Structure formats: structure tokens, C-alpha cells
Amino acid sequence: MAKGIRDKVAILGMGCSKFGERWDAGPDDLMVEAYIEAMSDAGIEPSQLDAAWFSTHVDEVGTGKGGTPMSIALRLPNIAVTRVENFCASGSEAFRGAVYAVASGAADIAIALGVEKLKDTGYGGLPVANPGTLTPQVMPNGSAPGNFAQLASAYRAKHGVSKDDLKRAIAHVSVKSHANGAKNSKAHLQKPITVDQVLNAPMIAEPLGLFDCCGVSDGAACAIVTTPEIARALGKKNLTMVKALQLSVSNGYESQYNGWDGSHFHTARIAAGKAYREAGIERPREQISMIEVHDCFSITELVTMEDLFISPEGQGWRDVMDGFYDADGGVPCQIDGGLKCFGHPIGASGLRMLYEMYLQLQGRAGPRQLKDPVFGMTHNLGGAPASNVCSVAIIGQEGA
């Protein structure tokens, strides 16, 4: 049994650009914005960076392939830059690479940066992807909302929830995130909304309306990690430590074998279970202070509450309606507005989630600050319910 990553690596600094429709900025500008904040927070010089991990997902727009876009934009001192891509979980992958490099001793200080410049396509929604030569010959010509929307039909069937009840529950998910996003000056969407607005919005993919879908945003986020010893030597106190980093990847069980019921994420349950073990957490509903989940769509967030073992199976929609995940609830969720309102520049999102958890743990979250958080969890999913990669990370206070 591997010993795991718990308490081996500290976050030295983080940065995040303003997310949104950044007509003013190209991917280089976004990277620089996040990088300068993170370097300033870490208090180090570029020459102290040993290695870099760089995450982007979309090749059709944005930076293109390879590690060079990051190295050139930031004028890195010819260090290793590994470009990683793992669907919408790419940002968590960059973080994992940097953390593992430090934990291994191969690097003293490593940087992870994710960026996505989506708003260069000319149309709304995510860019139409090029899925290779076989997939388009057999798979439906679908979209992200169309794939995630399917959770709703299966969840209803499995738990006997009516169409109206589920639609109202997922509307509450979005209303809550908009309320949180209104307190975040870096968020893409900062206006509160009402349940009626959600219910009456144009349909995107049944049953998901416009307000059930997250923002399609430009942005970048960055993390600099090191060992606790080096962090302390650099004068840091109140360290934010990495407690768990897990990634579970579909192997075809959901999409090809008649076992999965379509109502939940098989991988999320595996990743969450492993992450809790790695972090030494036994009662997540009580012990986890706050979560940032991959709320690409409202229904995704709702079922994820059960997949992370915080709500009992089939009861997630009731917890949502009861306000358990609101800012003043038992486990605040998407306190920064989430993908829904902070926005979803794909390659940056995993790092953006960690950025909020880090700010909260450092007590620097401003008007959104929660009282004395101990553990913050991020759930960063890529792909579609039937075939995906799911990252679960936990960071927390030193000694917790």
C-alpha cells in the first residue's frame, strides 16, 4: 500500500486571472496574469523554479500543443515544461505533476499553470472537438450538456424523483452558485438569479436550461508548490498542505458493460474513497469544511454530492433543497461561484478550484471567507458521465 501524498508538499503561492469573456486578452496575457500573482504570493524568483506542468485542453483554439507556449509567455529559464491534457480535469493533472515532482525530491519548487482561451471560436458553448477517426463514425453528434443531461433521466428513474422536483433542485444549485459568484470580483458571472429565471430559461439539452450550464470562459490559474521545509525556510507560516490527490479513469465499464445505471459517476466514488483514505478522513460530511466540485452542469453537481459520500445516495437533491451546500450550510459548495459563475476555462479549472480552497484556508477569501476551514476538497471531472477522468484533491491546514 502506497504511503500517499499526505503532508509531503505545501502550496507556496497561487494566482488566478480574472475569468470571463476576455476579449482583451490572449492566452499569453491570461497566463502572465495568473503567474505574476502566484510568483508574488510565493515570494520567489523565476530562477528558483525547477520544473513546470502546463495544462490546456482545447487544441482548436488557444495555445496549441506542447510546452513551449507557457515557457515563451512566462520567459521561463529553460526548465522542463510538461504539457498535460486530461479533458476538463487537465488543471488538476498539472497540479498533480508538480506536487509529485516535489514529493519525489526531483524538484524543490515546481509550478503548475493551466490556461484556456475559449472565446475565439465565434459561437457560444465549448468548441466543437476533433475526436479522432473512429469516434465520429459511431458516437452521437452530441455536446457536453447533452451528455451530462443524461444523468437527470437516469437519476429520476432510479430514485423515483419527478421531473419537476429534480428541475427545481438543480435550479437551486445554480441559484446558490450565482449568489456566491456575486461576491467574487474575479468571477465571470457576478449577478444573482432567481429560481424562476432558471426554470424559464431557454432549453439547451433537456432538462438543462441556460442557467443549468456553466460559463464558457477565458482564464488561467497557477500554483507553486514546494516542501514544507523549504516553505518555512522562505518565511511561510500557516502552511496549506496537500492531503490527497486522486485520479480515477473510466475503463469502459460504464459505457460498454451493463452494470452502471447512468445516474452517478463510477469514477468519482472510487477517487473520493481513495482520497479520504489518503487524507485520513473518515466522516467526510462532518470533516470536510468546504468543496469545489465540477459543476459544469447543475445536475453534475447534484449527483456529485452523493458520489463524494457527503449526501446519502438518492438524497442529494433533498440536501440541495435544504440549503446544506449553500454558503451558510453544513458543507459550503462552490463558495467562489464554481464553474457555474467563476467560469470554466477548461485547462485552468482544476487549479482555480484549488485557488479558492487555498484562499479560504489562508483566510484571504475576502467577503466569501468561511469561518476556520480545515479541509477543502476539489472535484475536477473531465469527459462525460459514461466515460471520464475524475480528480479528487484535498488540501488542508498543517497538522490537520
Next chain:
Amino acid sequence: MVGIAAWGAYAPRLRLSRRAVVEANAWVAPNLRSKGKGERSMANWDEDALTMAVEAARDALGTADDRSQIDALYFASTTAPFADRLNAGIVSAALTLEKSISASDVTGSQRCGLTALGQALAAVQGGVARAALVTAGEHRRTRAASALELDCGDGAAAFVVTADAGAAELLGRGSVTDDFVDHFRGNDGGFDYAWEERWIRDEGIVKLVPPAVKRALEAAGVAASDVAHFCFPSTFAGMAATLAKGLGIRPEAVRDNLAAVMREAGCAHGPILLAHALEQAQAGEIIVVAQFGQGAEALVFRATGQGSRPARGVTGALADRQEETNYMKFLTFNGLVEWDKGMRAEKDNKTALTTLYRNEDMILGLVGGRCRETGVVQFPRTRISVAPNNPAVDTQEPYRFAERRASVLSYSADYLTFSMAPPNHYGMIVFEGGGRIMMDITDVSPGDVDTGLPVKMVFRIKDVDEKRGFVRYFWKAAPDRSAQAAQTAVAAE
């Protein structure tokens, strides 16, 4: 005696109201008002002559996986998707026929459906083939506001021909070949160009069809007065009756040409009328089918009252109907309107032919795998089994999904993605006996689909590569309306 062992038919579910067409065009073509009664069958955007021919063939062949008895295939159409790619090869792959079959495309005239049937009968008679599958499909593209637009329908019919007749034995055959150009369509893929109807009727059909029928009756040794079913497709009013009178065939033998409910499906229409006659003929009755086109083709059969009846046939296909009153939809489906598909439609649909061939049985035949050791069924077939507790290596045997019953596990109706008929419905389809596939759901409207809906597999157009003129085919799920009705009946009890 050589003859037809089994038959099948297909008509697309959509039926375009002809009234909707004439009303939309009344400002420019008021003369077409008289054609405003009844319906024409209308292919969905993802149907063409070939997909309909595959469906008719499936109706004729039944749901058994083993189709190894078929050793010859004839695909007839004047509207086949490819000018140089064996269209019958696609039909064969879709039906998972043996690689050792002979296959040909029969085309060039409205009578080619019956020509193909005649060739199949001759091949079996001559001992060249044991069991020949003939399938004819037609989907003619017509100009907006033309008479032809109101006279054409879409459809298909198929026959299995064997040496021991089964359903109907061949008694005689007659042909006339004459370069009478009632209409033509150049090889530029454009539209039909037709001459005056009175000339076609009086100089063409009336003079060229009877000699073919007479020859067939003579060969059969049957008197015209003994004919019980006379099938002759024509959109000219009373045309079949006129011919029958001249030939000495009793007026009551003239069969309904189905023009009121589907109009005329080109070269497939003679075969459709024959299939319809087979469905209703009593044992011993004589059936004559003829079709016009640069001469004529005529065949005489005697019904045996035996053989295998199709699950749907013409009767079932015509009963599965949904009225369409949106003429714009018809124009759009047929590429007659330059419409704004949006930027999402700009993606390149170039097909990697290497990938297509490597996965031929998977893509065209919907063939997956079944683990020899565990019996676990999966799609696609892979070297390592998907079974979670037994990832056996190299144990997969081919397993056909096309005829398996299935149902919807999860779905969405997607308004964001590009679709020729938005919203695009798709979902996870689970099969009885194992396996699941995320696939498109076709022939549905919003509100039709939910978890648990019984579905069947249908062979359809997946995408069209307009830049290169290539059509991609794959399978989709369509509501299994007979299973649905059965479910509802059980629930009512």
C-alpha cells in the same frame, strides 16, 4: 420451382401532407392544386435509398443472426448514394452477409427494381445462386413546386429468391427494351427532366408495357383473364386499369397502387406493389407485376399461401405513420434550401477510409463481441474483455446487435449540437442479452423519449461529408412502437 421465399418492405414513417405542399406553392404553381389530396412518404433526413433498402431486406430476412444462406445480392435504385462504390457492398455489410456472396447494383431505369428481381430469379433458376436477396430502394430528389415532387414517394421492398418457391413461384417473365425517353437525369446529380405526360402515356406506356406483360403471360401459360392481382405503378390516373382492359385482365384484378398513401417510390414501387400483393394473395392466385422504363419489365407469379411472412411488410410499414405538414422541413431534408446550419456544422466530416475498413463489421454491421469464457457481451469488440472481474484476452467472438431488443437507459434532447432535425436525441441504449451503446435516437420528437423506452436498431445516415460527397452510415435507435404498444397494453391491465 424457383420463386419468392420471403419478402419485406419499408416506408419511412413521415408522410408529407400533399395539401401542405400545394398550399405553399399555390402562388407559383396553382395548377398543382389538383394533386393536393393524400400523402407522400417522406424519408427522414438520415434515410436514403440504401438505408431504406437495408430496412426492407431486414424485414424479409427476419431477426435471425445467421444469414449465411444468402449467396447473391442485388441492390436496385436510380438514387443510390455512390456512383462508384458498390452500394450493394454497403447493404451486404449492414446485413452482415457472407464475404463470399456475389453482389451488384442494378440501376439506370425506373424498372430496375423488377429487372433486379428478374436477374435474381434467373440466377437461381440457372443454378448460379442458391438464395438471392433482392432489395430495391428509391429516394428521388425533385425540384420545389414541381409536379414530380407531389408524385414521388420514398420507400423500398426486398425479396429472398430460392429454388423452392415458398411464397410465390415464378411462372413467366417478359421484357421490352426501347429507348423511349419519358424523362432522364444526367450524371451530374441534378433533377429529372420530363417530357409531356400525354405522349408518355399514349406513345410510351400504352404501347410498350402490354407486349412485356403478354410475353410474360405466354411464358407462364396463363390467360390474362386468370390474373387475380395486377400490379402496375403509375401516377397517371387509371393507367393500370387502361392497361388491364387492353390486356384482357379483369378490372377487379387491378391493385391499388398506394399512390394515395405514399405516391410512387420510383424503381422500388413495382416491388412494393408485388410485396403488397403477396401479403393479400390467396393460395393459387396469379400475380402480375410490371413497371415501365425505357420499355418494360413484367413478371408472373403464382401465390402458394406458404413461405415466411414479414414482421411488417407493406401493410405494417404503411401503418407506422406520422403526418408531416411542414413543407420547409421536407425541402431542408432534401437539400433544397440553403439554410443557416450554424458554425457548429462547420466541422470537417472527412471519413478515414482506413478506419472505416478496419472497423467495417462494427460500423456497418453493428457487430460487437461476446466473451467465449464468460458470455459477457460488449460493443465494440476488443482484445481485452470489458468484464470487470475477468478481463480475458482474445476471447471475443463476433456478436450481432442489430436484431436485439433494447431500451433507453439515459437520454437527452440536445438543442446545442448541430442536427438536421433538432433537438438531437441520443442516449445510452442497453440491449437484452447484454451490451450497451451510446447512440443517436431517430424518428422521435421532443417528449417521445424517456428512460425505459423500448427501441430497435435502424440503419441510417450518420453524417454527410458535403465537401467530398461521402455518406457515412451507422446504426441508430428508433422507438420500437410495437413493443411500446405491448407495454402500454400490459400496463392498462
